[in-house]
Amino acid sequence: MVEIIGVWCAVLLTLSIFSYLYGDNPFYKAAEHIFVGVSAGYIFTITFWDTIWPNLFGRLFPTIVQAGFDFDASYIFPLILGVFMLFRLSKKYDWLSRISIAYIVGMMAGLKFYVFLNSNLLTQIKSSAINLSGSYLSIINEFIVLVGVISGLVYFFFSKEHTGAVGKVSRIGVYFLMIKFGASFGFAVMGRISLLIGRFEELIEYSSFKYYYSTPAILVLMIIVLTYWSIKNTNINENN
């Protein structure tokens, strides 16, 4: 019985989200609000019980919170920074939260600088080496990649006017970027279509007697309600 209720809820919410194709309607609004509310509450609970409770309190109070960690005094700093964030609620001391924000931004900027330098710069330069032991096609491919990388970099010159030779090279860079975007778009659309097929397969499965024809039943009900809602709305608009 619980499974049947779950299936009916899943079908109702799926079709409610699909009803967005008809525009903003009561079904979509309800599904959207349920989705937003439930996810916000769920993530808050998960963050507290799966992250803060074991990782922070588990290290500061290992005797009370037995999460498998030993006492670690250095975790007092994240606790203080976290408490500072809560001072946002106080008008007098809300400036304390800026310390936490500044720490996160500064620390991450420094850390990312190192990571980006390695992954986006040094690895890119290192990967430019040509492998002549490969086939002719792979060598041609490496040439094309080299031209693409250089022309793409030229396109992102901001302090130089894109005229003359720079303009022509940057134009080639734009073509390379557009080809990449086109391929990426097509790839993502294929992925989305497969997701859609997955949902349809489930909806078809739930159309059977085993689930009391949940999909057609809810679909018919939604069409009736939406038709009534649409006629009512048209009348209100005409009266206005």
Add this chain to the structure above:
Amino acid sequence: MTQYIKYVLIPFLTLLFYFFFPFPLFLEGNETTFVCVIILCFIVEYFIEKAKNGDKIYMRPIAAIKAMEEAVGRATEMGKPVLYVPGISSLDQIDTISGLTILGHVAGMTAEYDAGLQVPVCVPIVMETAKETCKEAYLKKGRSDLYRNDMVHYVTDDQFAYAAGVNGIMLREKPAAVFFQGKFYAESLILAETGNSIGAIQIAGTGSSSQIPFFVTACDYTLIGEEFYAASAYLSGSPEMLGSIKGQDYVKVGCIIMIVFVFISSALNGYGIINFDVSSLFRINIIR
């Protein structure tokens, strides 16, 4: 003389200290990274200093940046709000920080034109930073009376629930201008399509290369990759920011030279003309 000390002697002494310090102070295997960090920092610093000293720096025009003011102006004329979406990542992403910098400028424009502004956010800490940014922008324009604390509001942390929530805001509030500036993932097309369907002028900006195609398709203007990071410098017009952009351009020139050098030397190595693998110089040791 001061210039000579600052840009030649200090980097040289730093490198000497790094390579010849007698005790094991530094992690081994990161020599190339360290040299690159020193070179990059001093190149950028040099151009920042030049810009501060009054050197004029040319910046090529970017259509999306110019269109930002037009979009806010359009929203004001239509009496509709401006919607600003700062992406779904936290402050650990450069895109989010860049998005918040641009938010400051957009908020400044909405304050100036007295247009409504809505900033739905996905991450609590981004909400607090966005609130500070908007508040400061309104204060700078002398319109603190127009600032409302609920301009920036939390929706949810969940990616698709956030997308559904922002879609709902777009459908009901019908903003005349929509800005997508930050780190986006699979929700980008859902958001941009909805914005397109309500007829809003849309300006997107992201460094997520996999999401740029969707914005290019559905938005009126898109800041792609580094254009997005440079946008904040363009908008601020401050010599520090413009100088750093100029410095980064020179770093790119250096990269091109290195790429060509590695390509040619690897080809020569492949033909047996030289007997040295240049790519072995680029050792990378990840922090343990």
